[in-house]
Amino acid sequence: MNLHETIRLIGDQALTASRKMVRLSTKKKNAILNAMADAIDQQRDLIKEANSQDLALGRANGLSSAMLDRLALTDARIGNMIKGIRDVALLPDPVGKKIWKRTRPNGLAIEKKRVPLGVIAIIYESRPNVTSDAAVLCIKTSNAVILRGGKEAFHSNLAIARALQEGGASAGLPNHALQFIETLDREAVRELVQLEDRVDVVIPRGGESLIRAVVENARVPVLKHYKGVCHVFVDASADMDKALAIAENAKCQRPGVCNAMETLLVHQDVASAFLPALGLLAARQKVELRGCKAACSILPACKPATEADWSTEYLDLILSVRVVKDLKAAITHINTYSSHHSDAIVTSDARNAKKFLKEVDSAAVYVNASTRFTDGGEFGMGAEMGISTDKLHARGPMGLEELTTYKYLVSGTGQVR
Amino acid sequence: MNLHETIRLIGDQALTASRKMVRLSTKKKNAILNAMADAIDQQRDLIKEANSQDLALGRANGLSSAMLDRLALTDARIGNMIKGIRDVALLPDPVGKKIWKRTRPNGLAIEKKRVPLGVIAIIYESRPNVTSDAAVLCIKTSNAVILRGGKEAFHSNLAIARALQEGGASAGLPNHALQFIETLDREAVRELVQLEDRVDVVIPRGGESLIRAVVENARVPVLKHYKGVCHVFVDASADMDKALAIAENAKCQRPGVCNAMETLLVHQDVASAFLPALGLLAARQKVELRGCKAACSILPACKPATEADWSTEYLDLILSVRVVKDLKAAITHINTYSSHHSDAIVTSDARNAKKFLKEVDSAAVYVNASTRFTDGGEFGMGAEMGISTDKLHARGPMGLEELTTYKYLVSGTGQVR
Numbered sequence: 001m002n003l004h005e006t007i008r009l010i011g012d013q014a015l016t017a018s019r020k021m022v023r024l025s026t027k028k029k030n031a032i033l034n035a036m037a038d039a040i041d042q043q044r045d046l047i048k049e050a051n052s053q054d055l056a057l058g059r060a061n062g063l064s065s066a067m068l069d070r071l072a073l074t075d076a077r078i079g080n081m082i083k084g085i086r087d088v089a090l091l092p093d094p095v096g097k098k099i100w101k102r103t104r105p106n107g108l109a110i111e112k113k114r115v116p117l118g119v120i121a122i123i124y125e126s127r128p129n130v131t132s133d134a135a136v137l138c139i140k141t142s143n144a145v146i147l148r149g150g151k152e153a154f155h156s157n158l159a160i161a162r163a164l165q166e167g168g169a170s171a172g173l174p175n176h177a178l179q180f181i182e183t184l185d186r187e188a189v190r191e192l193v194q195l196e197d198r199v200d201v202v203i204p205r206g207g208e209s210l211i212r213a214v215v216e217n218a219r220v221p222v223l224k225h226y227k228g229v230c231h232v233f234v235d236a237s238a239d240m241d242k243a244l245a246i247a248e249n250a251k252c253q254r255p256g257v258c259n260a261m262e263t264l265l266v267h268q269d270v271a272s273a274f275l276p277a278l279g280l281l282a283a284r285q286k287v288e289l290r291g292c293k294a295a296c297s298i299l300p301a302c303k304p305a306t307e308a309d310w311s312t313e314y315l316d317l318i319l320s321v322r323v324v325k326d327l328k329a330a331i332t333h334i335n336t337y338s339s340h341h342s343d344a345i346v347t348s349d350a351r352n353a354k355k356f357l358k359e360v361d362s363a364a365v366y367v368n369a370s371t372r373f374t375d376g377g378e379f380g381m382g383a384e385m386g387i388s389t390d391k392l393h394a395r396g397p398m399g400l401e402e403l404t405t406y407k408y409l410v411s412g413t414g415q416v417r
Numbered sequence: 418m419n420l421h422e423t424i425r426l427i428g429d430q431a432l433t434a435s436r437k438m439v440r441l442s443t444k445k446k447n448a449i450l451n452a453m454a455d456a457i458d459q460q461r462d463l464i465k466e467a468n469s470q471d472l473a474l475g476r477a478n479g480l481s482s483a484m485l486d487r488l489a490l491t492d493a494r495i496g497n498m499i500k501g502i503r504d505v506a507l508l509p510d511p512v513g514k515k516i517w518k519r520t521r522p523n524g525l526a527i528e529k530k531r532v533p534l535g536v537i538a539i540i541y542e543s544r545p546n547v548t549s550d551a552a553v554l555c556i557k558t559s560n561a562v563i564l565r566g567g568k569e570a571f572h573s574n575l576a577i578a579r580a581l582q583e584g585g586a587s588a589g590l591p592n593h594a595l596q597f598i599e600t601l602d603r604e605a606v607r608e609l610v611q612l613e614d615r616v617d618v619v620i621p622r623g624g625e626s627l628i629r630a631v632v633e634n635a636r637v638p639v640l641k642h643y644k645g646v647c648h649v650f651v652d653a654s655a656d657m658d659k660a661l662a663i664a665e666n667a668k669c670q671r672p673g674v675c676n677a678m679e680t681l682l683v684h685q686d687v688a689s690a691f692l693p694a695l696g697l698l699a700a701r702q703k704v705e706l707r708g709c710k711a712a713c714s715i716l717p718a719c720k721p722a723t724e725a726d727w728s729t730e731y732l733d734l735i736l737s738v739r740v741v742k743d744l745k746a747a748i749t750h751i752n753t754y755s756s757h758h759s760d761a762i763v764t765s766d767a768r769n770a771k772k773f774l775k776e777v778d779s780a781a782v783y784v785n786a787s788t789r790f791t792d793g794g795e796f797g798m799g800a801e802m803g804i805s806t807d808k809l810h811a812r813g814p815m816g817l818e819e820l821t822t823y824k825y826l827v828s829g830t831g832q833v834r
Contacts, residue, residue: 019752022776102797108786110796117808118778200808221638221809242831249833335436357826359439361535369525369829378834379527379825380519391534391617391822392638393810405808408796409774412786414659416666417795 003183007191010146011198013176014119018144020174022116026093032171033136037085039167040132040160044078050159051128058152070127071153081132081160088136091382094401095142111409116142118200120403121192123148123214125206128156134205135164135178137385141403144174146199148181148189150206158182193218200405203398205386208313223398225389227313228258228341230371233330233356234274235347236267242368243346244277249370250344252285256315258387259342259374263310263320265330268294271323275299278321287317294323310337327352331359338362340389342371363389363396420600424608427563428615430593431536435561437591439533443510449588450553454502456584457549457577461495467576468545475569487544488570498549498577501800505553508799511818512559528826533559535617537820538609540565540631542623545573551622552581552595554802558820561591563616565598565606567623575599610635617822620815622803625730640815642806644730645675645758647788650747650773651691652764653684659785660763661694666787667761669702673732675804676759676791680727680737682747685711688740692716695738704734711740727754744769748776755779757806759788780806780813 001009024032040047051073058068099112120143122134131149138145149157161180168178181188193202196219203223204214211224232250234243250261266274275298282289283301290309291302302321309320310333324330327345334343344366345356353367364374374396376384381399388394394402418426441449457464468490475485516529537560539551548566555562566574578597585595598605610619613636620640621631628641649667651660667678683691692715699706700718707722719738726737727750741747744762751760761783762773770784781791791814793801798816805811811819 019776019778022778104795104797108790108795215636219632221807223809239831245831245833253834353828357828359436361436361439362824364825364827366827367829369827369832370834372834373525373827373832374825378521378525380521390638392640395822396825405812407779408781408791408813410781410783410786410790411770411774412784414656414662415786415790416662417670417787417789 003185003187004191006183007181007188008195008198010179010181011119011192011195014144014146014179015198017174017177018116018118021142021144021177024142024172026095028172029093029140029142030089032139032168032173033085033089035171036136036164036167037082039163039170040078040082040085043159043163044075047078047156047159047163048073050155053155054153063152067126067152071156073128073156077129081129084129084133085136088140088383091140091400093140094404099406106415107413108415109411112406113409114401114404115407117403117405119144119146119198121146121148121199121202121220123189123192123202123204123206123210125150125210126152128153128160130205131157131160131180132164134203134385135161137383137400137403139168139173139178141400143403144177146179146181146192148192151184154184189214190217193220193222196220203386221393223386223388223390223394223402225258225339225341225387227339228260229262229311229313229337229339230259230341231263231265231334231338231343232261232371233265233324233334233343233345234267234270235327235345235349235352236269237348237352238270238274238346239348240270240274240277243274244281246344246346246368246370247278248281248285250372251287251319252317253372255317258313259371260315261319261371262312262314263322263337265322265324265333266295267327267330268323268325271295272298275321282319285317287319289319289321291321292323295321313339327355331356334360334362341387342366342374344369344371363387420602420604421608423600424598424605425612425615427596427598428536428609428612431561431563431596432615434591434594435533435535438559438561438594441559441589443512445589446510446557446559447506449556449585449590450502450506452588453553453581453584454499456580456587457495457499457502460576460580461492464495464573464576464580465490467572470572471570480569484543484569488573490545490573494546498546501546501550502553505557505800508557508817510557511821516823523832524830525832526828529823530826531818531821532824534820534822536561536563536615538563538565538616538619538637540606540609540619540621540623540627542567542627543570545570545577547622548574548577548597549581551620551802552578554800554817554820556585556590556595558817560820561594563596563598563609565609568601571601606631607634610637610639613637620803638810640803640805640807640811640819642675642756642758642804644756645677646679646728646730646754646756647676647758648680648682648751648755648760649678649788650682650741650751650760650762651684651687652744652762652766652769653686654765654769655687655691655763656765657687657691657694660691661698663761663763663785663787664695665698665702667789668704668736669734670789672734674789675730676788677732678736678788679729679731680739680754682739682741682750684744684747685740685742688712689715692738699736702734704736706736706738708738709740712738730756744772748773751777751779758804759783759791761786761788780804
């Protein structure tokens with residue numbers, strides 16, 4: 001069987017499994033998830049052994065220590081993986097939820113109800129815990145899932161996937177409901193994302209280049225976010241202490257994540273009051289500043305920003321700073337350069353807050369809070385498959401509900417048109 | 418300016434207009450719609466003149482009389498167009514609707530709220546009323562819209578679009594919120610559907626080949642349905658009179674539409690009781706029958722069906738007929754060959770009804786009613802942009818809500834993580 005046929009077969013098997021998944025009750029699915037958690041626990045040694053193989057290969061291939069750290073599976077991390085699965089089992093099941101029900105004048109009863117998407121493909125890089133996190137969210141929502149992990153974590157991913165499959169099977173998970181693509185050929189991804197009559201959605205998780213490659217090739221719909229270029233705008237009426245605390249948190253608490261701030265905008269009326277304090281903060285936190293002309297004139301440590309800076313996701317302790325004329329200019333800057341992920345205003349002016357919330361075209365818009373809160377857990381969704389900066393289907397954190405669709409169930413007594 | 422630049426400019430202008438659209442109140446938008454209706458009324462003569470041009474060209478180019486009929490704008494049809502606009506003005510506005518609101522333990526107030534998608538491109542064929550229908554649904558939901566109609570209705574579409582633009586402008590519609598692509602170059606469509614940073618969604622409306630061409634080229638998300646291969650399954654316990662009435666309605670009331678039946682499945686236990694009556698109905702309604710071996714052995718007028726028949730949308734008085742072993746075989750047939758649009762069971766068995774509703778993977782699933790009801794109006798949605806057989810974002814009839822997305826508005830008092 002060549003690669004094309006192999007991937008088609010995986011698609012066929014997933015489709016068949018997805019038809020069986022719709023028959024599982026919530027109770028049954030939760031039992032499957034708990035059996036998966038048990039299997040991970042029982043196969044700890046196998047998983048750690050596989051992980052050692054990946055780490056050895058990684059060292060030999062010169063992976064950075066940061067990469068190796070992300071790859072490593074300690075007992076604590078395996079424990080978190082197990083806890084993560086059990087937590088998903090405890091979450092409410094969106095499948096079967098009634099969105100609305102109405103009876104039409106002709107007597108037809110129409111119910112709009114949540115149902116699984118069908119087959120979900122996840123393409124991811126680096127951290128092996130994604131194998132488990134992503135798979136269980138799909139199973140919980142009665143979807144069949146096809147996993148394709150990155151080459152650095154290949155052995156770890158495979159060991160985790162096998163444990164999940166074995167644990168699931170022991171509790172009644174339909175055959176092929178969880179499949180892991182075992183070839184590392186990059187062509188496999190291309191084949192997978194073209195299976196439009198078998199795969200309902202593909203979710204790429206990883207760096208921008210991975211995501212772009214998936215979008216380029218996909219005929220299947222993609223749920224994604226390319227990057228997070230998030231802003232904090234310090235308005236003229238901002239409480240300066242709050243603005244500084246929010247800026248520090250949004251930039252420094254975890255600079256490598258998508259909801260961290262990349263650009264700070266400040267109203268010209270408060271630039272000379274705010275920026276020196278920001279300069280001290282940057283010096284203390286070792287944040288490199290890149291600013292517009294006005295910002296640089298106030299902050300001697302600030303390098304001049306280039307046009308490219310305004311749309312760069314640094315993922316690092318670097319911050320671009322721009323002085324803007326007013327709220328309108330701030331909104332225009334954000335709508336032009338933002339990745340439409342998370343953007344915040346710090347203000348004491350209720351009208352400005354309202355205008356910012358209304359006119360900034362991003363998944364999450366904040367007043368007087370750090371952009372770092374854009375997260376399924378923080379939003380009270382219980383779990384997160386990732387974050388979407390698309391506008392269709394899912395926008396912002398994707399929880400369980402975003403892994404479902406709906407259908408209309410129409411019951412009559414012989415009605416015709 | 419070359420075509421590439423022209424289309425990009427149209428995209429830029431739409432994006433700018435979409436930023437202004439979010440500021441319009443419901444009242445303002447409804448006033449704009451009514452002004453558009455007035456303008457169509459005032460420009461009736463111009464519109465009819467343009468339509469005569471299209472009809473003359475159509476005749477010269479040998480369009481079929483059915484095509485010419487669909488193209489023709491009578492006073493009654495223009496009246497319907499005007500009424501359609503005023504009806505949309507009366508519908509509730511989904512923009513600004515709260516989906517949920519919660520306050521988190523840390524005090525953050527999170528609101529999930531409906532907002533416009535932004536820029537919607539509509540690519541359509543044939544009937545000129547789509548120009549008005551599609552435009553007003555987009556405007557009602559605060560979206561900017563780019564229209565690209567088919568060449569047969571070019572002059573009619575242009576005249577309608579100009580009337581809508583002039584009427585809208587007189588009531589405060591932002592400049593370029595409604596744009597009509599005036600070039601007939603097919604390359605324009607390709608350019609348009611690649612504008613992923615300007616256009617949020619493209620909705621193709623027309624034949625399968627138009628839709629496939631859009632999907633092939635699109636980098637922008639597409640909401641679509643290729644075709645409607647709809648089924649009626651007559652179960653062993655079906656009321657035969659109801660089954661016959663539903664079959665007649667689903668096949669004959671309007672055979673050229675997507676929710677008409679293309680294949681009838683019948684349980685083997687009632688095939689010899691039901692099919693002769695179906696044969697009489699087919700003879701009376703001049704429906705050509707194409708059947709499986711078992712169906713042909715009961716129905717002498719039945720031609721043998723080929724494998725291709727099971728997935729063909731005839732859009733005509735042709736029906737494929739298959740005798741199936743049981744409910745399970747019916748569900749498997751439907752999930753294999755259906756276009757996942759609308760499928761029905763006729764049964765008196767509540768368990769079978771439930772199983773059919775649960776396991777048939779289509780946008781609308783029916784018990785004891787005709788598939789012809791899959792329609793925004795019939796479902797009580799008030800208006801319809803089209804029907805989606807996709808599972809992401811919109812499934813089934815697309816009304817106003819499906820032309821919106823949502824965002825999270827987060828209000829705090831200085832919260833950091």
